[in-house]
Amino acid sequence: MTPLCRFAxxxxxxxxxxxxxxxxxxxxxxxSAKAAILSFVEQVTEAGxxxxxxxxxRIAVFDNDGTLWAEQPMYFxxxxxxxxxxxxxxxxxGWAESRVxxxxxxxxxxxxxxxxQQGVMQVVMASHAGMTVDQLQASVRDWLAEARHPTTGRPYxxxxxxxxxxxxxxxxxxxxxxxxxxxxxxDFIRVFSEEVYGIPPExxxxxxxxxxxxxxxxxxxxxxxxxxxxxxxxxxxxVAINLHIGRRPIAAFGNSDGDLQMLQYTTSGEGLRFGLxxxxxxxxxxxxxxxxxxxxxxxxxxxAAEERDWTVxxxxxxxxVIYPAEAD
Amino acid sequence: MTPLCRFAxxxxxxxxxxxxxxxxxxxxxxxSAKAAILSFVEQVTEAGxxxxxxxxxRIAVFDNDGTLWAEQPMYFxxxxxxxxxxxxxxxxxGWAESRVxxxxxxxxxxxxxxxxQQGVMQVVMASHAGMTVDQLQASVRDWLAEARHPTTGRPYxxxxxxxxxxxxxxxxxxxxxxxxxxxxxxDFIRVFSEEVYGIPPExxxxxxxxxxxxxxxxxxxxxxxxxxxxxxxxxxxxVAINLHIGRRPIAAFGNSDGDLQMLQYTTSGEGLRFGLxxxxxxxxxxxxxxxxxxxxxxxxxxxAAEERDWTVxxxxxxxxVIYPAEAD
Numbered sequence: 001m002t003p004l005c006r007f008a009x010x011x012x013x014x015x016x017x018x019x020x021x022x023x024x025x026x027x028x029x030x031x032s033a034k035a036a037i038l039s040f041v042e043q044v045t046e047a048g049x050x051x052x053x054x055x056x057x058r059i060a061v062f063d064n065d066g067t068l069w070a071e072q073p074m075y076f077x078x079x080x081x082x083x084x085x086x087x088x089x090x091x092x093x094g095w096a097e098s099r100v101x102x103x104x105x106x107x108x109x110x111x112x113x114x115x116x117q118q119g120v121m122q123v124v125m126a127s128h129a130g131m132t133v134d135q136l137q138a139s140v141r142d143w144l145a146e147a148r149h150p151t152t153g154r155p156y157x158x159x160x161x162x163x164x165x166x167x168x169x170x171x172x173x174x175x176x177x178x179x180x181x182x183x184x185x186x187d188f189i190r191v192f193s194e195e196v197y198g199i200p201p202e203x204x205x206x207x208x209x210x211x212x213x214x215x216x217x218x219x220x221x222x223x224x225x226x227x228x229x230x231x232x233x234x235x236x237x238x239v240a241i242n243l244h245i246g247r248r249p250i251a252a253f254g255n256s257d258g259d260l261q262m263l264q265y266t267t268s269g270e271g272l273r274f275g276l277x278x279x280x281x282x283x284x285x286x287x288x289x290x291x292x293x294x295x296x297x298x299x300x301x302x303x304a305a306e307e308r309d310w311t312v313x314x315x316x317x318x319x320x321v322i323y324p325a326e327a328d
Numbered sequence: 329m330t331p332l333c334r335f336a337x338x339x340x341x342x343x344x345x346x347x348x349x350x351x352x353x354x355x356x357x358x359x360s361a362k363a364a365i366l367s368f369v370e371q372v373t374e375a376g377x378x379x380x381x382x383x384x385x386r387i388a389v390f391d392n393d394g395t396l397w398a399e400q401p402m403y404f405x406x407x408x409x410x411x412x413x414x415x416x417x418x419x420x421x422g423w424a425e426s427r428v429x430x431x432x433x434x435x436x437x438x439x440x441x442x443x444x445q446q447g448v449m450q451v452v453m454a455s456h457a458g459m460t461v462d463q464l465q466a467s468v469r470d471w472l473a474e475a476r477h478p479t480t481g482r483p484y485x486x487x488x489x490x491x492x493x494x495x496x497x498x499x500x501x502x503x504x505x506x507x508x509x510x511x512x513x514x515d516f517i518r519v520f521s522e523e524v525y526g527i528p529p530e531x532x533x534x535x536x537x538x539x540x541x542x543x544x545x546x547x548x549x550x551x552x553x554x555x556x557x558x559x560x561x562x563x564x565x566x567v568a569i570n571l572h573i574g575r576r577p578i579a580a581f582g583n584s585d586g587d588l589q590m591l592q593y594t595t596s597g598e599g600l601r602f603g604l605x606x607x608x609x610x611x612x613x614x615x616x617x618x619x620x621x622x623x624x625x626x627x628x629x630x631x632a633a634e635e636r637d638w639t640v641x642x643x644x645x646x647x648x649v650i651y652p653a654e655a656d
Contacts, residue, residue, distance in 0.1 A: 056522070133570055186571070187574070200384055202505070202531075202572065202575065203530075208571060211570060211571070212567065213563040213564075213567050213593065219597070220566065220589070220593040222567060222593075229571075235540070238548065239539050239550060242461055242550040243536060243539070245529065247529050264543065265548040265550075
């Protein structure tokens with residue numbers, strides 16, 4: 001055998017498919033949650049199996065805040081909105097007439113939240129409306145590069161959950177298409193979703209303001225208006241999934257009551273379905289909160305998980321690491 | 329050299345990349361339109377070239393009615409709606425109180441159209457609202473299987489344009505993601521888009537009614553309500569592109585004034601962009617209509633094409649065949 005031939009044969013052998021031995025979810029501790037995920041994926045991808053699902057129908061939907069990244073002490077998009085209002089207040093003297101915006105300017109979060117969703121919306125409108133989508137996203141990009149979380153000191157995009165990043169990659173490797181379905185703003189999430197999660201903008205669904213098309217001297221742009229278009233939360237999530245995806249997902253991942261209907265819609269389809277809830281029970285490494293929390297309340301969805309046999313992930317016991325910086 | 333080795337070497341040579349010689353657009357006659365398409369695609373896919381666009385940004389958007397399939401004597405979805413109202417009239421005695429619906433029942437298209445968009449909307453509401461998305465799509469699927477076009481006698485899905493099918497496949501082969509952005513109903517198009525165009529439901533954008541999430545005894549469903557959610561036409565198209573895709577396309581394909589803003593939005597982005605208009609000028613093999621047509625009017629967009637250097641395809645001269653059945 002010539003050396004060339006020997007090389008060709010060795011090369012061919014090396015390229016032969018061998019059973020995968022690497023653990024696709026190394027940041028997940030062995031336990032019932034990890035086993036449930038692996039079992040579901042193996043069943044729906046087993047050609048000829050009773051639960052086989054063709055790749056185009058392998059749709060998996062993920063909540064963002066509290067499911068893919070942290071959400072305490074409040075949704076990171078709100079922290080952005082507060083920072084924006086503070087920074088831009090000198091140029092917007094009219095804001096001083098609003099009690100809520102005055103509170104936002106001095107960082108009085110409690111006062112803004114006392115006005116409930118209306119208070120929050122006022123801050124979001126002040127920080128998002130009137131801009132083009134390009135301007136808003138440039139502003140968010142700048143903020144994400146500089147801002148640091150008040151207690152961890154980390155960039156916000158470093159507070160994504162390593163086990164969920166592995167899960168996203170694992171599912172995609174098994175032919176799934178992964179979508180974000182978030183109560184957060186669609187333009188906001190799209191700034192970092194592709195780089196951080198590997199999820200392109202067209203697979204991000206979220207809340208939005210009404211937008212308009214405008215031809216300017218510099219070209220055609222999309223501008224956000226101070227009017228709510230869609231709230232992608234609770235019963236809004238399955239409605240948005242139908243509008244944007246047009247196919248019922250076979251797997252849904254959430255962490256709060258805002259994800260209840262998305263989980264119901266996903267798991268009540270025909271065939272094998274998978275529902276999972278991330279439970280924040282790790283006060284030491286992350287946060288611990290559920291039925292009484294103002295942000296990310298998990299109450300009725302936790303009861304439903306038991307009734308409907310959804311997988312509940314306890315961060316404290318199921319996750320070996322929380323953030324990417326802690327991974328090996 | 330052993331036979332095994334010889335075989336391995338021959339095999340390796342066979343697998344070497346060779347320049348593609350097959351014409352990716354065999355149903356397009358050689359001419360400036362075909363040349364413009366090929367030149368654009370070559371430039372944006374040439375690694376290291378001045379106009380290179382990475383694959384995730386290769387977004388191409390297509391109008392449906394009149395661009396991917398025919399639209400005469402009226403939009404096929406309207407023919408479905410008329411047929412539905414006719415068939416279901418006996419079970420809906422209330423419809424007889426509406427002059428428009430009475431006209432629809434007896435197939436008096438002219439009378440419905442005399443009431444403009446309102447007349448059309450009344451027929452669409454009667455045929456689409458109140459159903460779940462699954463019910464509506466099953467009804468459309470049944471109709472598409474049975475219905476035949478009044479003058480060609482063909483199934484409607486056989487009246488897609490062979491040259492555009494080749495274009496869709498060519499673009500996807502070159503790393504593009506292809507989307508439909510239609511004034512037609514999003515649920516309607518999704519019934520056949522994957523099978524006929526190779527475009528999955530999550531890449532179909534269209535007009536829609538408001539929908540609601542309902543938990544029933546048979547599981548969670550999405551139901552259409554008799555209220556307009558979004559009209560995906562004219563300035564609505566770029567707004568919907570931003571909402572659903574979140575990235576400015578680099579190529580847009582349309583045929584009427586309803587596509588003007590989508591073409592403006594697409595081609596006013598930075599870098600090399602491509603805009604194309606299909607002109608219906610083939611009275612013999614298809615239809616000939618433009619500035620004066622009620623359906624698919626092409627007037628201001630035709631003027632804009634000249635100003636903005638968009639490619640205008642004349643069906644009569646640029647397309648060797650129209651429908652797939654005529655292809656070799």
